[in-house]
Amino acid sequence: MNNKDNEEEVEIEIEIEMEEVVQKKNIVRPQLNLRGAEIQGNYEEKDPTILLPNQSDDISHLALDIGGSLIKLVYFSRHEQDRSKKSLKDTIGSSSFNSRRNILSATSSGGGRLHFVNFETRKINECLDFISSKQLHLGSSEISSGNSATIKATGGGAFKFADLFKEKLGVSIDKEDEMDALVAGANFLLKAISHEAFTHVGGQKEFVQIDHDDLYPYLLVNIGSGVSIIKVDGDGTFERVSGTNVGGGTFWGLGKLLTKCQSFDELLEMSQRGDIKAVDMFVGDIYGGMDYSKIGLSATNIASSFGKAISENKELEDYRPEDLTLSLLRMISYNIGQIAYLNAFRFGIKRIFFGGFFIRGHAYTMNTISNAFNYWSKGEAQAMFLRHEGFLGALGAFLSYEKHGLDDLMPHQLVERFPMGAPYVGGRIHGPPIRDLNEKITWMEKFVQKGTEIIAPVPIVLKGIRDPEGLARSSSKGDALNVGVLHVVPTLEVFPLLADPKMYDPNTFDLSDQAELKYWLTILSEVLPDLVDKAVASEGGTDVAKRKGDGFAHAFSAHLARLMEEPAAYGKLGLANLLELREDCLREFQFVDAYKTIKQRENEASLVVFPDLLMELDSMTEENRLHSVIEGVLAANIFDWGSRACVDLYHNGSIIEIYRMSRNKMCRPWRVDDFDTFRDRVLGSATEKPKPHRRALLFVDNSGADIVLGMLPLARELLRRGTEVVLVGNSLPALNDATAMELLEILTEASKYCDILRKAAEAGGLLMDTTATTMKDHGGCKHTIPSVPLTVVESGCGGPCIDFRQVSSELAAAASDADLVILEGMGRAIHTNFNAHFKCDALKLAMVKNQRLAEKLLKGNIYDCVCRFEPAD
Numbered sequence: 006m007n008n009k010d011n012e013e014e015v016e017i018e019i020e021i022e023m024e025e026v027v028q029k030k031n032i033v034r035p036q037l038n039l040r041g042a043e044i045q046g047n048y049e050e051k052d053p054t055i056l057l058p059n060q061s062d063d064i065s066h067l068a069l070d071i072g073g074s075l076i077k078l079v080y081f082s083r084h085e086q087d088r089s090k091k092s093l094k095d096t097i098g099s100s101s102f103n104s105r106r107n108i109l110s111a112t113s114s115g116g117g118r119l120h121f122v123n124f125e126t127r128k129i130n131e132c133l134d135f136i137s138s139k140q141l142h143l144g145s146s147e148i149s150s151g152n153s154a155t156i157k158a159t160g161g162g163a164f165k166f167a168d169l170f171k172e173k174l175g176v177s178i179d180k181e182d183e184m185d186a187l188v189a190g191a192n193f194l195l196k197a198i199s200h201e202a203f204t205h206v207g208g209q210k211e212f213v214q215i216d217h218d219d220l221y222p223y224l225l226v227n228i229g230s231g232v233s234i235i236k237v238d239g240d241g242t243f244e245r246v247s248g249t250n251v252g253g254g255t256f257w258g259l260g261k262l263l264t265k266c267q268s269f270d271e272l273l274e275m276s277q278r279g280d281i282k283a284v285d286m287f288v289g290d291i292y293g294g295m296d297y298s299k300i301g302l303s304a305t306n307i308a309s310s311f312g313k314a315i316s317e318n319k320e321l322e323d324y325r326p327e328d329l330t331l332s333l334l335r336m337i338s339y340n341i342g343q344i345a346y347l348n349a350f351r352f353g354i355k356r357i358f359f360g361g362f363f364i365r366g367h368a369y370t371m372n373t374i375s376n377a378f379n380y381w382s383k384g385e386a387q388a389m390f391l392r393h394e395g396f397l398g399a400l401g402a403f404l405s406y407e408k409h410g411l412d413d414l415m416p417h418q419l420v421e422r423f424p425m426g427a428p429y430v431g432g433r434i435h436g437p438p439i440r441d442l443n444e445k446i447t448w449m450e451k452f453v454q455k456g457t458e459i460i461a462p463v464p465i466v467l468k469g470i471r472d473p474e475g476l477a478r479s480s481s482k483g484d485a486l487n488v489g490v491l492h493v494v495p496t497l498e499v500f501p502l503l504a505d506p507k508m509y510d511p512n513t514f515d516l517s518d519q520a521e522l523k524y525w526l527t528i529l530s531e532v533l534p535d536l537v538d539k540a541v542a543s544e545g546g547t548d549v550a551k552r553k554g555d556g557f558a559h560a561f562s563a564h565l566a567r568l569m570e571e572p573a574a575y576g577k578l579g580l581a582n583l584l585e586l587r588e589d590c591l592r593e594f595q596f597v598d599a600y601k602t603i604k605q606r607e608n609e610a611s612l613v614v615f616p617d618l619l620m621e622l623d624s625m626t627e628e629n630r631l632h633s634v635i636e637g638v639l640a641a642n643i644f645d646w647g648s649r650a651c652v653d654l655y656h657n658g659s660i661i662e663i664y665r666m667s668r669n670k671m672c673r674p675w676r677v678d679d680f681d682t683f684r685d686r687v688l689g690s691a692t693e694k695p696k697p698h699r700r701a702l703l704f705v706d707n708s709g710a711d712i713v714l715g716m717l718p719l720a721r722e723l724l725r726r727g728t729e730v731v732l733v734g735n736s737l738p739a740l741n742d743a744t745a746m747e748l749l750e751i752l753t754e755a756s757k758y759c760d761i762l763r764k765a766a767e768a769g770g771l772l773m774d775t776t777a778t779t780m781k782d783h784g785g786c787k788h789t790i791p792s793v794p795l796t797v798v799e800s801g802c803g804g805p806c807i808d809f810r811q812v813s814s815e816l817a818a819a820a821s822d823a824d825l826v827i828l829e830g831m832g833r834a835i836h837t838n839f840n841a842h843f844k845c846d847a848l849k850l851a852m853v854k855n856q857r858l859a860e861k862l863l864k865g866n867i868y869d870c871v872c873r874f875e876p877a878d
């Protein structure tokens with residue numbers, strides 16, 4: 006009960022105006038918006054409960070799956086600002102291409118976020134509180150004339166608890182058939198999410214790319230309290246062909262009786278310290294230590310689960326609960342795997358997906374099911390698991406809304422994020438009353454801490470311990486879910502110039518390689534303190550900023566620790582995702598742009614020497630100039646706050662000194678050196694002058710010298726040869742990368758020193774005033790300047806790499822006429838896209854600022870350069 010005397014505090018609106026941070030890909034997401042947070046219970050209590058903040062999301066739909074053991078919630082939120090956010094083009098004014106699409110995306114983007122939460126069915130009141138505190142039921146339904154609000158629900162509880170929902174929330178339940186919902190959910194996940202399904206063999210997850218055109222028939226084995234086995238032949242075409250009542254409820258129920266464990270996860274955790282030899286009867290126990298090889302059984306095969314208990318003169322108390330739990334888990338998992346195989350065999354089906362919360366992402370369970378399946382099918386088929394395992398029914402119910410906004414979603418329109426609050430189940434944390442700013446921050450810290458505890462790994466690992474059947478055991482993850490928040494961004498598109506989108510994989514190295522992942526996690530963790538300092542300084546180093554910095558450090562370390570423990574926790578992860586996770590985590594703590602001051606300082610310093618550089622270039626022959634411009638891009642790429650080695654360099658010199666040093670060290674041949682081919686394509690021979698490229702897309706990397714002394718002179722060179730130039734910048738800050746917005750500012754300044762850039766920027770609609778020149782072009786270039794346009798577009802990215810499967814619609818539109826793609830920098834040209842093929846000419850330019858990467862990829866050394874030119878086929 007709320008304490009009336011303290012109503013003000015109790016009902017306090019928390020007003021930390023968390024700057025709403027523009028998130029990746031046109032999404033606005035206030036992660037820790039505390040507005041509407043409310044203390045519940047007795048204010049006098051030391052730690053009264055505070056409900057999870059009611060963020061200013063516009064909840065559009067809520068759907069439930071109320072099963073025998075768990076309630077699953079899926080809800081969709083749309084932030085108010087999703088619809089009002091101005092695109093870069095709105096800022097620039099008239100756009101040379103695709104204004105229609107931008108207007109469309111700004112007004113009805115249909116974007117939002119899909120959240121996944123679960124509760125225990127026996128604690129249904131917690132679930133009702135959660136729904137009511139976040140008002141999920143109100144936005145949820147179309148309240149048609151005279152009728153009360155309705156929400157879609159499936160599972161037995163949709164029947165059993167309909168009256169309770171009516172009474173407590175005033176909503177009616179619109180019942181969806183459970184099997185329909187399971188199948189709809191599974192079909193959606195398999196089609197819309199890139200890495201939803203995975204195999205689990207020998208303790209290793211491997212993600213499976215599902216071919217949408219070759220999905221049916223498949224067998225869906227949903228392991229909830231009980232087990233349903235469904236043969237799916239198409240969208241909405243299926244039959245429940247079998248089931249078993251020995252399922253997750255059996256494990257949880259029997260486990261509880263045998264061990265007195267009070268939570269399911271505790272039970273799983275305990276099983277990790279168990280030994281099946283204590284309870285199970287082996288073939289060897291029956292055959293005096295021998296194999297029964299005639300029928301293919303070895304002495305170490307389990308002959309009878311729990312069979313050992315017959316002959317031993319022991320009571321229940323004499324057994325270790327750990328051993329009982331493991332035997333039980335093994336018995337039930339194996340049995341389900343075997344029944345699934347029999348049904349797959351019965352219908353000749355090769356693709357089998359296992360879902361349901363019994364699996365719980367638990368390695369031992371998945372290994373056991375896989376082994377049973379593999380053994381009985383003689384290796385003919387492999388069990389596959391689903392990341393959203395337990396949410397199939399709830400998702401299916403969600404999709405049954407007529408207007409759920411997810412029609413025909415494609416994988417490239419979904420981006421999964423892992424904010425700290427996401428896995429939080431139940432929505433309650435404990436904290437002191439909130440009276441002033443200081444206490445508000447404390448509250449936020451508490452929230453963060455709670456989130457961190459929840460997603461931090463449970464450090465119970467018995468690495469290398471195997472049971473007699475060779476099943477590796479690894480840790481479970483406490484209360485954490487393995488799914489994040491799915492951001493729905495309908496404006497994202499596949500980059501149209503990818504040669505083979507189906508085969509495209511942005512990442513050059515596979516982080517499923519343990520050593521590779523460990524290396525990068527260690528680097529990220531080592532550079533974290535420096536990043537925190539930068540972030541705090543970027544916000545003026547105030548106490549608030551410091552505490553936010555602590556929060557960020559805490560949260561990001563927890564992500565790293567979790568990934569160290571459980572590499573596949575966040576799905577298939579490439580370096581691009583890992584680096585973006587860091588940026589995302591900064592944004593979660595409202596750090597808008599950690600490198601802002603550094604970027605500004607470097608831009609200013611570089612612009613000072615820009616005119617001299619142009620003068621130097623213009624005194625050269627065409628060929629020398631082209632070489633010098635490319636060399637300049639490579640040399641200037643040394644400015645990279647993402648590279649540990651370079652950051653050390655910066656302490657020992659000014660920007661311009663380092664740039665000069667870097668240039669002086671440049672000598673050809675570069676480690677990868679296709680310059681001559683590129684030169685021939687651009688300049689041709691003495692007798693034959695080739696046609697210039699029509700339009701070049703320049704994916705720029707860093708602010709400062711990199712853009713000003715590297716990429717701008719290259720852009721200028723192309724413009725001067727009659728090639729239209731589109732500079733592509735990040736949508737959101739990441740490290741010291743130049744964002745699209747910053748590119749506009751930099752161009753405005755640079756144009757003051759260069760007629761070519763100025764005229765082109767005017768032609769591209771970036772600059773309005775044609776007469777506003779303060780200086781003549783220092784190059785004294787005498788040719789008439791072709792009036793090809795220079796424009797800027799945003800990439801759709803908020804990280805230092807680029808995944809060409811998900812780019813902004815602006816960029817996709819700009820690509821339509823382009824015949825040259827230039828990728829600059831380690832993130833975009835090395836970590837990602839080193840092996841990417843395009844339909845048009847591609848030039849990849851980067852300095853490799855990491856010794857290990859240089860050795861591994863190029864058999865070279867740190868500071869080696871890559872100039873890779875790949876003409877269109």
Ligand SMILES: Nc1ncnc2c1ncn2[C@@H]1O[C@H](COP(=O)(O)OP(=O)(O)OP(=O)(O)O)[C@@H](O)[C@H]1O
Pocket residue numbers: 070071072073074075076125160161228229230231232252253254255256257268269270360361362363364365395
């Ligand atoms: N935190 C948890 N609490 C309880 N059970 C859990 C938990 N996590 C996983 N489980 C397991 O998942 C099972 C429930 O899975 P799921 O939610 O898919 O089924 P359900 O919908 O509740 O059951 P049914 O579909 O048979 O009605 C439990 O019986 C238990 O084995």
Ligand SMILES: CC(C)(CO)[C@@H](O)C(=O)NCCC(=O)O
Pocket residue numbers: 072073160161183229230231232233247248249250
């Ligand atoms: C009864 C349901 C469908 C409820 O989800 C499920 O628990 C189940 O499939 N049980 C198995 C029942 C059987 O087929 O023996």
Ligand SMILES: [Mn+2]
Pocket residue numbers: 070071072073160229230398
């Ligand atoms: Mn169910």
